[in-house]
Amino acid sequence: MRVVIALGGNALLPRGQRPDWQPQVDQVARVAGALAELAAAHEVVLVHGNGPQVGLLALESAADPSLTHPYPLDELVAETQGLIGYWLQQALGRHLRTPVITVVTQTVVDAADPAFADPTKFVGSVYDELEAKELARVHDWTFGRDGDSWRRVVASPAPRRIVEVGTADHLLRSGITVVLAGGGGIPVVETRDGLEGVEAVVDKDLAAALAAKELGADLFLVLTDVPAVMTDFGTADQRALGEVSVSDLESLDFPAGSMGPKVEAVCEFVRRSGSRAAIGSLEEALAICAGTSGTQVRP
Template sequence: MIKELIAIALGGNMILQKGQPKTYEQQLANLRKAIQVIVDIINMEYDVILTHGNGPQVGNILLQQQAGIETGIPAQPLNVCGAMSQGQIGFMIQTALEERLFECNLKTKRVVAIITRALVDKSDPAFKEPTKPIGPFYTEEEAIELHRKTKDTYINDAGRGYRKVVPSPIPLEILEGETIRRCVKEGDIVIAVGGGGIPVARENGHFIDVEAVIDKDRATEVLATQIDADGLMILTNVPNAFLNFGKENQQAIETVSIVEMERYIEQGFFAKGSMKPKVESAINFVKNGGKYAIITNPANALKALQGKAGTRVVK
């Protein structure tokens, strides 16, 4: 039996939930609880690639950099902070997943976390218009005061509070794609594209650093397409993509075609920087040859794979 390969983008709420202490112990405890759904998917005879966001973590690392300046410690740039968060979160997912696989008698499965770079175009217009939320949530008053002090840009993130936003260029290629493909062929469970990957651009025949944060759902789609994955699953904190989200007449989107979903985007149903990139990533994956793309929450992930829950984008 040939297994299907599915790329799964883990939702940030699987790692850290709003209002929780941002400690290593709390994040690892959350992952230990949340990782069972991934083990269940593996038990359904899927090969799995896991990706993850890094918004709260990279935001906190940036705050640590700012605090260090006062004691004479040089601050690291945003892309380096992203690399730090890849190591941190990848290690936590690896730890939680290996523990659970051992408990489920799947200890022969190897789990590998790969530091991943995403190629971007340094002339991408996103560098002139920051849109990607990172870091903690603030009240409107706190955001105004922070903007006054730092000149950083803050936006209302889908009604959940105000967050700092940074440039988020479109990923063109995952540079470690072939390495990841080989690991999957060997039967490894791969953790990659953390925080969307470390952004780099090509200049004079080599790669240069750029300061940005790549949307992890867009980068997951690029990786999934590169390595010919069968499916893409984007896990988030809601069971479906919705029309009129948060309103009395909100309506869950179930199985939907590319054409229908593109029409919903044109009609402005999805929040920029929140659900919109998830929907666009789902569309692009199916357009580029993927069989299906799913948007749902962890509680509905297994049912969604069976076509009984979530939003499923097909041709």
Template sequence: MGPAPPDPIRPDERECALAETAVLALGGNALIREDQRGTLEEQYANALAMALSVRSLIRKGWNVVIVHGNGPQVGNLAIQHEGSIDLVPALPLFTLGAMTQGQLGSLICLALNEVCKQEIAGAVSIITHVEVDSGDPRLSEPTKPIGPFFDQSEAESLAANRGWTMAEDAGRGYRRVVPSPRPMAPIEADAISALIDLGYIVVAGGGGGIPVARSADGAYRGVDAVIDKDFAAERIADAVAAQALVMVTGVAAVQLHFGTPRQQAVTEMTATEARRHLADGQFPPGSMGPKVEAAIEFVEAPGRISAITTPELVYGTLDEPAGVIAGPRGTRIVPDPVPALIS
């Protein structure tokens, strides 16, 4: 028999409580890539690749919270579910979202525990409810695409036979769209903070969180919708007093004039600059827009930084000093400079 494996390096709880926290928002497409069918093996391989980037942050002293999307997964689950409604009772969309929290939370935690086992107390996925306003007008305006792509004839058939709202998605085909209210606050914020302080990587707010609203009796009730995970990640980052919010996506950096001869990558912009580009229509509502908007909201408080980049560039994008470009990196959104006092 060979030597016993070394014991994991358990983090000191006091050090974890004092360390800076980064919240990473992973798109559902980070686990099912464009050229993949979405098998469990494919999703786990993608989760392992993501875990390597998380390990780099942990080794540099960051606490990490992961918020993941579920657009492809919850849409696929809805198709599986509706195909069997003659055999089992129908479930609402928010319950399907809760099911994907368990599915993807397990997958991500297994990958994190495999890759980061020497650096962390463990990885924990926490079922997360996120409060929304029952009067949010977005609840009557389906805009959030979920599930696979269909051609026009398939989309028309699904709309007629299942009552789905279908919309074209960036010229790639048609997808089902569902309501997507703005998140207000994560219900389990205190539990997430406690786990961070104990040295755990926390997977929270899966699929943007399970949307709930207060009823007349003060109790929370599920809402049939899917919350955008970037906006949910910003609310979670704010609630746990994180110092960094990173939207992890498939492009290395934000692009101005995307798809034109003038296309240009942005390495850093202030909140005001980002807000101006957003108003100018540089960032489409269905793709880069929510990421930039969430980043702006997060850095409105001082001492914070936000970034948009690929998994491989997360660490370099976060940890380089402001204004310094030492190699490939993504886009940072930083607070506006504080005006100098005139004596």
């Protein structure tokens, strides 16, 4: 079976935790066994998020007095692909006898996508309102509410094409586990001179759904920091959804900056492929794959 797994950036760095490297490496090590077990039994593609990590790099770049200009987001996404891919390769390599390869991946977006004028994608750490306002003033950034806190938001255009998907297919057929489209892929637009990077971060769940469709995946998993899709999340009435249809899931409303893209991604994949998708906790990866945990989405 061919399985595409989307790993949330907040699953690698729990919400509100300091963005030190050691907790992230430890978290990857904790879940590597389950991911490796899936990779040993199936053809597996891992698409990781990078919201906390790319936000940290952007903050460091903006504060570096030695730079004439901060590094643009597409360059920083490329950096996170190497960093997180390295962590995954090392951790999975301790459990697998077959190779794990990270592919530096470009994702084509539309230069006219209205998302460029309406930033919604959370990146970086959480702040209180005063901290957020000060960072917005100093760096001319946009912030939005993420639960009870504030986080930077950036443009997140829809993915149109994964440039290196053919390479990933070749690697999978050779028995190699592939880390693909990290952080949603490096956002690029098509020009007369070729591909050119743009200031954005592509949503990794939507990019993973596109990769799953283009690779002909049999199963698409979105693994994050919550056990299932919740209705009325954060209230006394919140309820975890078990097995649902695409139409039932699409009838509900979810926040654009967090669960919304995950729901959109699994619904898009299931509708187009006729195969199963699921959303749930990274720690429950094996049970979610087996269909006994998380929110299971069927045609």
